[in-house]
Each structure stands twice: as structure tokens, then as C-alpha cells.
Amino acid sequence: MKEKRGLLIGRMQPVHKGHISVIQETLKEVEELIIGIGSAEKSHTESNPFTGGERILMLTKALREYDIDPSRYYIIPLEDISCNSLWVGHVKMLTPPFCKVYSGNSLVQQLFEEGEIPCIQPSLFNRTEYSGTEVRRRILNDDDWQSLIPESVVKVINEIKGVQRIQKLNKKEISEL
Numbered sequence: 001m002k003e004k005r006g007l008l009i010g011r012m013q014p015v016h017k018g019h020i021s022v023i024q025e026t027l028k029e030v031e032e033l034i035i036g037i038g039s040a041e042k043s044h045t046e047s048n049p050f051t052g053g054e055r056i057l058m059l060t061k062a063l064r065e066y067d068i069d070p071s072r073y074y075i076i077p078l079e080d081i082s083c084n085s086l087w088v089g090h091v092k093m094l095t096p097p098f099c100k101v102y103s104g105n106s107l108v109q110q111l112f113e114e115g116e117i118p119c120i121q122p123s124l125f126n127r128t129e130y131s132g133t134e135v136r137r138r139i140l141n142d143d144d145w146q147s148l149i150p151e152s153v154v155k156v157i158n159e160i161k162g163v164q165r166i167q168k169l170n171k172k173e174i175s176e177l
Ligand code: ATP
Pocket: 009, 010, 011, 012, 013, 017, 018, 019, 021, 022, 047, 102, 103, 104, 105, 122, 123, 124, 125, 126, 127, 130, 131, 132, 133, 134
């Protein structure tokens, strides 16, 4: 029998095809999935270029593109807090109740397990290419980034001028050269 509700957390900077695959796989195991957008308050940095709202837009469009039933997931922005020991309570405060967590991050695993919530490591799909770091690297180098992410996410990145943003964020001031 399927578990009632699970939680999957990713920063999704940006949403890529690995995220879609793990969401599709996890939805085979749980009735409903809470998708937490991690570090939701962060934006305009090299490793976190997009705002929480932009990432909600990317994920909403991508899940629609892949025909994932909207009654089966909740997208919740999760801001970081500086106190790791209180983080599980912070996440629980912001999300619908869940009985299992899916995360490959060892700190996330440790914190939930200490909070008596089982955490499992989902398998990775084509990780050499389907990785946020790789997508951002390719955007920066004008390499093929479009094939790593859903078409609808390409559209969002174009709409918000994401390529220019990432390339500009990486430029040094003349005084730093
Ligand atoms: P970054 O390189 O910016 O850290 P990322 O690709 O690791 O990006 P995150 O936004 O950090 O993605 O989200 C991490 C979570 O997303 C992982 O814990 C894992 O569950 C899932 N995930 C990321 N990439 C893949 C992949 N290729 N296949 C399956 N799941 C993935």
C-alpha cells in the first residue's frame, strides 16, 4: 500500500529533468507529495540565481508539462534558518503532515532521523548531466543547457532573462580584475 504523504526537498536552481524523474518515481510510492523548495529566500547569487517565486513558477509549469496530477502534490517554499537543531520543526510548521522524507542530503537525513521521521535516499537519474550545478555551468558558458531541463522551464528562464542574470552575476567588477 502507498504511504499517505511524503516530503521531497530541493533548491531547484533551476528545476531540471532529474527533479522531474525523482518526483515521478516518488509518486509511485506515496499518495501525495509535498515538494519543498529549499533556501526559498535566496536569489541572485551564483549557486542560487533564481528567487523562490521564480522556482515555484518553473516547477508548476514543468509538472503541468509532464501531466502530473495537481491534486497529488503541494509546492511549499522553505526558507533556511540558521539553527539546524530547530530546522525539522520549522519545516513541519510550514508543510502538511508527512510520514517519510526523500532526500540525498546527509544533513537533511540526519536531522529528520533524529526527529524520528524516516528519510530515504532516492536514486539519481543521469546525474552527470541532470544537476543544477551542470545546468548553471552550461548557461554561463553558452553550452546546451536547454536539453537538461523541461521545455516549460526554458520558457520561464527566457521570460525572466535568467541567462543574462547568471552571466552578469558571474562578472567581476573592473576593479577586481
Ligand atoms: P545543485 O547542483 O544546485 O545542488 P541539484 O541537481 O543537486 O542542484 P537540488 O536542487 O540540490 O538539485 O535538489 C536536490 C534533490 O533533488 C536531491 O536530494 C535529489 O532528491 C533530487 N535530485 C537532484 N538531481 C537529481 C537527479 N539527477 N536524479 C534524481 N534526483 C535528483
